[in-house]
Amino acid sequence: MMSVFFPSITSCLSIIGIDLHIHSISLLRLNADKISVAILDLELSWYVTGTTYASIRRSQQLLSIARNILKRRIDMHKICLFLLLLCIPLVGFPTAVVGDEGSDFLDKKEQDVERIVNLSITNAEQQCELLATCNNPTNCSHDACSMEDTGDYQCRDVNNNRFCFLYGTNMPCKNMNLDYGRSYVRAAASTNVINSVDTMLAICSQRPLEPLFKNLSIAAPLLTRAYFAAMDGSFRIYPGTPQDADTCKTFDPRIRPWFRTSTSVVKILVVLIDLGASMGNNLPPDLGAGTILQAAKDMAKELLRTLSATDYVNIVMYDSSRVIPLSPSAVFVSGTEATELDSLRTELDKQTVEGQNRQSNLSAAILAALPNFESNTKAAKLIVVITDGVFATLGSNVALPTAELSDSGVKIFIYKLRQPNDNNIFLINNTLIQQLCALGGHFEPILKNLENPLLAFQKYFSYLANLNRVLTNGRPQYSYIYEDIEGIGGNITTLCKPVFVRGDLIGVAGITIYINGLGNITNQVYQALSSRTTGYSPVAPDIALNATNCSVVNGTMNFLPCGSGSAQNGGLCKRADPPKSTIQELLCCGTCSDRPRVHPGRLIA
Numbered sequence: 001m002m003s004v005f006f007p008s009i010t011s012c013l014s015i016i017g018i019d020l021h022i023h024s025i026s027l028l029r030l031n032a033d034k035i036s037v038a039i040l041d042l043e044l045s046w047y048v049t050g051t052t053y054a055s056i057r058r059s060q061q062l063l064s065i066a067r068n069i070l071k072r073r074i075d076m077h078k079i080c081l082f083l084l085l086l087c088i089p090l091v092g093f094p095t096a097v098v099g100d101e102g103s104d105f106l107d108k109k110e111q112d113v114e115r116i117v118n119l120s121i122t123n124a125e126q127q128c129e130l131l132a133t134c135n136n137p138t139n140c141s142h143d144a145c146s147m148e149d150t151g152d153y154q155c156r157d158v159n160n161n162r163f164c165f166l167y168g169t170n171m172p173c174k175n176m177n178l179d180y181g182r183s184y185v186r187a188a189a190s191t192n193v194i195n196s197v198d199t200m201l202a203i204c205s206q207r208p209l210e211p212l213f214k215n216l217s218i219a220a221p222l223l224t225r226a227y228f229a230a231m232d233g234s235f236r237i238y239p240g241t242p243q244d245a246d247t248c249k250t251f252d253p254r255i256r257p258w259f260r261t262s263t264s265v266v267k268i269l270v271v272l273i274d275l276g277a278s279m280g281n282n283l284p285p286d287l288g289a290g291t292i293l294q295a296a297k298d299m300a301k302e303l304l305r306t307l308s309a310t311d312y313v314n315i316v317m318y319d320s321s322r323v324i325p326l327s328p329s330a331v332f333v334s335g336t337e338a339t340e341l342d343s344l345r346t347e348l349d350k351q352t353v354e355g356q357n358r359q360s361n362l363s364a365a366i367l368a369a370l371p372n373f374e375s376n377t378k379a380a381k382l383i384v385v386i387t388d389g390v391f392a393t394l395g396s397n398v399a400l401p402t403a404e405l406s407d408s409g410v411k412i413f414i415y416k417l418r419q420p421n422d423n424n425i426f427l428i429n430n431t432l433i434q435q436l437c438a439l440g441g442h443f444e445p446i447l448k449n450l451e452n453p454l455l456a457f458q459k460y461f462s463y464l465a466n467l468n469r470v471l472t473n474g475r476p477q478y479s480y481i482y483e484d485i486e487g488i489g490g491n492i493t494t495l496c497k498p499v500f501v502r503g504d505l506i507g508v509a510g511i512t513i514y515i516n517g518l519g520n521i522t523n524q525v526y527q528a529l530s531s532r533t534t535g536y537s538p539v540a541p542d543i544a545l546n547a548t549n550c551s552v553v554n555g556t557m558n559f560l561p562c563g564s565g566s567a568q569n570g571g572l573c574k575r576a577d578p579p580k581s582t583i584q585e586l587l588c589c590g591t592c593s594d595r596p597r598v599h600p601g602r603l604i605a
Helices: 009-015 032-049 053-072 076-091 101-125 127-132 197-205 209-218 245-250 257-263 292-305 339-350 362-375 402-408 431-438 458-472 519-529 583-587
Strands: 018-020 025-027 153-165 172-179 184-186 224-230 235-238 267-274 312-318 323-325 380-387 411-417 442-446 491-501 504-514
Touching: 101 127, 101 209, 101 224, 101 491, 101 504, 101 519, 127 197, 153 583, 172 583, 209 224, 209 235, 257 458, 257 491, 257 504, 267 292, 267 362, 292 339, 292 380, 292 411, 312 339, 312 362, 323 362, 362 380, 362 402, 380 458, 411 431, 411 458, 431 442, 442 458, 458 491, 458 504
Parallel strands: 267 312, 267 380, 380 411, 411 442
Antiparallel strands: 018 025, 153 172, 184 235, 224 235, 224 504, 312 323, 491 504
């Protein structure tokens, strides 16, 4: 739980040693030194909380009186009453006195997010019908990377337009065109939109969100932006902004802090990668190029990108005789950049397959992984195995360390990369699957999506998102306040909620709140945020793992849910070649531009 403002006068006073009771104020070890420290704390809090200038001036006057009180050693009860007055202008008056515009604003945004969630579920359940209409040119979705002018730009005040400058200066521009005509869509960087069935379905099925996005925006005089981020990595947002080529190639919503906040909990992840000789074979042509081992390494690296601060991770390589932890113990993830994971990536690249075709010892690798889970007893415990499954068909039946796993509460996911001539892709009738199911594990062959490995791990993310849903009781969740990467709003928070269809995570619905642009209610919103579910969960719920929560992907699964249905250009409107506009022509408006031609926009801010 993050607290930006003191949530109440009581907590403000408690910092300086005063307990405020219903009938009386009791002094606890109150002395001049403590009050002096309190004065410094309160002065610092003005900077941290962004308290209004008027409140600061009132408090500064009171602080001057406080220093005089300390010099003259006035009666301590008078000091106590004075400090009560000091806290009031800082934290605000009680709701019963002046109302609570901040809470009302957030309540409305939470209702709006619920509307997005409900509609996105309805859309997903009608994906085949919506796909059938996606070929109509009027039903395509606007490509954020297309540099097309839709004709409905509005010029808004922003924190920083990084593409434009004030006329005749090198100063950043404070205006930007936002497109209120269409929602904008971009796909995950690694995805070929035309060839990806999952991305095409996500884009086409969620296009009906656009009218709802527009309605939510019209009803909100303050700038907010509604979005839906699908599990395939496609991202729909309104109002839209065109993206330059660099951003289009690198953006992936699934690694953004708000996505991780709403779809995960604190965790310890150990990835086990098979080094059996058969892992050196090339992938089947329909899955991709390169060896199976290289594909496994790439998948593991993608998982590392999804970790959050306070998570732990390790990677263990194994074959018939070797068990190789890439770190002596689980590596603590300290922040977003997570440079401490570079050593794992470096060591991973060095690993090679075993020389002879023998049965890889998965049980030994699991036993080597278990000590890693002692790093944080409150975290979710997960093992992800990436293998070609050949070990399960060689020699004697595989025996998992079921007793040790039952005591540990570890959830195991086994992902099988198929061989070119794989005669038992689903390991049907194999005792490994039976043992895994008894432990509440998950088994799945990777039959597609190697170009988009995070989508291949959908069941893993669904499990974590469901743990998060238990902790939040299904309520929308706020990210920590962070700086807007687009520069539109300075400090922002994103209100988001995971979206499930039949227990599987299909994406995250949300609204971006530009806190610096909230005007007179900025302070109230900061204060209201202190009582909301905010940030990454520091604990994971206890979940019993047994056969009731086992999941196995088998041959009866339909990997083409809409048959041969498809949409031209993957559901995106066709781009002009070459682009009709530059990003400066589209985004520069108002008082600034770095081009002779300025899109006029419509100044409404």
